Amino acid sequence: MPGEEKSPTPLAARSARAGRPARPHPAHTVSRRGLRFLLARRHVLVRLALWSVLETGQTFLVGYGLARALDAGFLVGRRGVGLGWLAVAGVGVVVGALGTGRVYRGVADLVEPLRDRLVERVVVRGVREGNGGALSGLTQQVELARDTFAGLVMVSRSFLFTAVGALAGLFSLDPLLLLVVAPPLLAGVSLFAATLRPLARRQETFLLADEALADGLGTVCPGLRDITAAGAEEPVAAGTGRLVDTELRAARALARWGVLRVAALAIGGQVPIVLLLATAPWLLGHGVTPGGLVGALAYVTQSLLPALQNLVHGLGTSGSRLTVVLRRLTPAPATPTPPPTTPVPRLPPPPDTPRTPALSLTSVTFAYGTATDPVLRDLTLALPQGAHLAVVGPSGIGKSTLTALAAGLLRPAHGTIRVYGRPVPETLARRVLIPQEAYVVSGTLAENLGQLRPDPVPEAELLAAARAVGLDHLVETLGGPDAPVDPAALSAGERQLIALTRAYLSYAPLALLDEATCHLDAAAEERAERAFAARERPGGALVVVAHRISSARRAGRVLVMDGRETALGTHEDVLRRSPLYRDLVGSWSSEPALALGDADRVDAVAGSGLAGDGRHVVAHGPVGQVQAPGDLRDGGPLGGQG
Template identity: 50%
Template sequence: MSGRGALARVSGQARPFLRARLPDVARLSVWSLLEFAQTFIGGYAVARALDGGFLAGTPTTGLLWLSLAALAVLPAALAARGVFRALADLVEPLRDGLVRRAVTHGIAGALTAPATATTTRSVSRVTHQSEIARDGWAGLVLSLRSFVFTAVGALAGLAVLSPRLLLVAVPPVLVGCGLFLATLAPMAVRQRTYLDTDEAFAAHTGRTASAVRDIAATGGAPTVLDGADRLSREQSRAARSLARWAAVRIIALGICGALPPLLLLLTAPWLLRHGLTTGGLVGAFAYLTQSLAPAVHALLTVLGTAGGRLVVVLDRFTAPGRLPPPPNRHPAYGRPLPTGGAATAELRAVTFGYGPAARTVVDRLDLTLRPGERLAVVGPSGSGKSTLAALLAGVLTPDRGEVRWLGRPLAAPDGPEPGAVRTLLPQRGYVFTGTVRDNLRYLRPEAADRDLVEAADRLGATRLVDRLGGLDATLDPARLSEGERQLLALVRAGLSPAPLLILDEATSQLDPAAEIRAEEALARRPGTLVVIAHRLGSAQRADRVLVLDGGTAVCGPPHDMPRRSALYRDLTGHWAPAPPAADVVPLTGGASTRDRAG
């Protein structure tokens, strides 16, 4: 990948990050104005101390000007606390977001492709590379801030002393900066190569450490050593190539920092003939050597070291295609996974309790969920609704019986990957610090912006997304209500291509109209929808209703449930005669599951 491509990708994701933190940038700028004032007063006071004081025979005036220059240092020093406080507000959210993204991608990669997941890379990104990004970003912000306000103060001072001084100072600075900027793209490419070799060496080391006994037993040490030697040589070559470009940057730094004072000395006679005073010459020399040169040197040094690494590291977190799509997923929304006619999910004589001596929550339950079906699960608190959801999702393992997905046992070695088959949405909507886009495509990383917008419209979240600032806006979970979290999580679930979607009271914080719209939209997606209902309206809209009551279950179509289940009649306020025992049918055949009050 080219350095320009990496820079473009990083810039595209940096803009919304910075827009969300404009108040922090403004606060940092306000504190930095004191540095501008110190720089301007410093050189100007030296010039005035010589021309109007010591050279004019009035040393008291000269001392007063020098005292003013010394006093100007105090406010700038006091501003350091405010600068670093504003800096923390810019730096720490970046590191937190990178760590969260690395962990998310690492876990998702391990779940979706466990055979090829390289966990050492995720560890390197969470630890080493996120710290590189944090330190690089902090150094870049500090240096850029210092350069802008110091350079502007120095150039303003030179212009006040004599506009001709700008002809001496500005051209070499521009030439040096131009040469330096020309090295950014090739340096970024070589920095990426160096990081690639670093990750490869870390992965080789991790594999070696976990297989020491096998290596010793099979006599594979020479092969392992050869691999380590090859990776070490590649890393050395990358480091040497990086160093050669660093030499070009040293030349650029010399042009920016050392050439302006030298030109000032060479052109001093011409400047003095055109009105520059002796004090102005000394003041200009102070601007160039004490202010402008250190600021340019600091900025270019940070850009050359931390800046290049920062772009490459951030690109590794933001570049598309880093996370492999889960197996069996279709990238396009609206195309279901092939199931070969098998049920989406099945429970076969499943029994579960929380411990050997605990009450049985699910007792010999048979349940079959077909593609395109909507099942509502109702019952009082503690009846086992969330337990059933966890069993269907594979989060809990039954004590007895079997859970099957797409016709294959969940516990089988070649069973389907959970992330490719089911999506479980709990009551508390999970939203993380990051862009709205990242949150919505969490379950489908390859989703295009058009897909996100359409999903938000289907689920009734368009106004919320617009109010948050669009897809590029950065979310702060603490500022969202529970209902807003649930709505964003529902949009995310609507984008998931998994054929089994389970809502465990995931609409409890929405108003009834929003809940109906969300459920209807999710029911139209390909696959099976299971709704753990907190409002009985969900049961009325379902294809089938499962009533749970302390280990007892009854299942049937909504219109027939008041006749089949006394508990359902109580919950809905209906009255119907209790059905005869023979009229209560098994859920799928096999063990019969009866209404306790029937």
């Protein structure tokens, strides 16, 4: 934006007030480094210029030889003379090809030292700083810089010497020809030169925006299911939308400046042809020979226009790309930044009234298809604010379906679902769902834990949440909140603890835990559930799909799902009224402890500190029945219907 270019940045203003020079713009830094690099290799530049003179001669002879072949040969009946001049032009082409071959060697002498210097910088940065992007810089960015720089040298050199040869040829044929061709050519080159810096900036902005969008989509797309499950659709969609809008604005700005590039090419390369044809009678009437006119057209169409096209496209596109790559490979020293201020928490609006249920279902019926039996049939439930509900029942009975409906992932065929008095589609900010399969991204631990917050989480609050949920040991093991996280190196229990802490830090008052602790041992599960139950959120409530008797006993209310029959009450009430619940409690309690000694007789193979994912026993099935962890249970839609 123009205003941004005129006004100094806050850092520059502070530096000026402090009497220190402001840090130069990265583009100026790259330009100065490039100038020093070229001056240190003046002998190579001189050698390139000398060999390029042969190309100048080739360009001169192509038009001049053709003009002389017509005027002194074919047009006056002297075929031998005409063929002789054409032969001279052919020799010029051969000599020019020899010069071009030598030029390539000179370009190699100029480019390879640049590549060596960039490789040295990349290796030093990778070794000294432990930079993980060093391999990418070595294998891709350095080679891109090398090839782009070589192309720019060839294009710039070719245009310079081709233009000199063509203009000299036009002058030798007749100064009037130079008067017709030179002004539009100079106007086109001047227009392109004036737009070169703004165009390069827009090109660079577009490249950076495109890369940012690609990186963002590469992170979002693999986790769409979990983003939806965790209730993060709005912030993720907003962030992705900002990236798309940024690239769109950059593309439009680049297109507007690209029009000027096309205009410069038309003025400098196409207008001279039109002028030569339009002024042909006048030129011929003022002493220009027919051969001279044809030679002038040859100069423009065969030499100037192709050279100008290469210059415009080469400098207009490759130049900005080279600038971007060089900035990344030779970064300026980091500028110290002031410590971030602690953001003010922005909680969702409080519930309408304390009497409004945290979660209410009224005559809800849901089936996974029109031809299948309903998983839930005419279910009515009201969960008050501050309540802790455990949902139990056989596999496939609809426990995960219930949490998916409450979270808005599914929509009922009949009935209504409300969260704090509002329809589910309007309550994304008031609920958070933690599925069985935890989603962890590559990045820092703090970035993983703060994904459901609109602003960065203060470190003190983050550490307090980790202690409450039980993630503090992993935080210490990894090296703190700013430590990088490799999802593949974490156990299933560790990933679940990260997902639980992320949900704990969210502002949503209603937490839905769909077997979100199945890979934790009993003690870790109890710690996490008690943390959510004690979470300070206005009108907060907790729904847990339980797979241990201890989890059901901790809850103030237990919902037993048994097809068309349901039972809701305290643990003791439901134990008296529900034969199914008595059977589940008996299967949880009566069998001997398994290998890991779980007090609840459930094999919690993947505890929070174990490296392997392992398998877990289905609490409501026969002892020894095992099931590999899957998404929301048994592999149906949304991972199953349970």
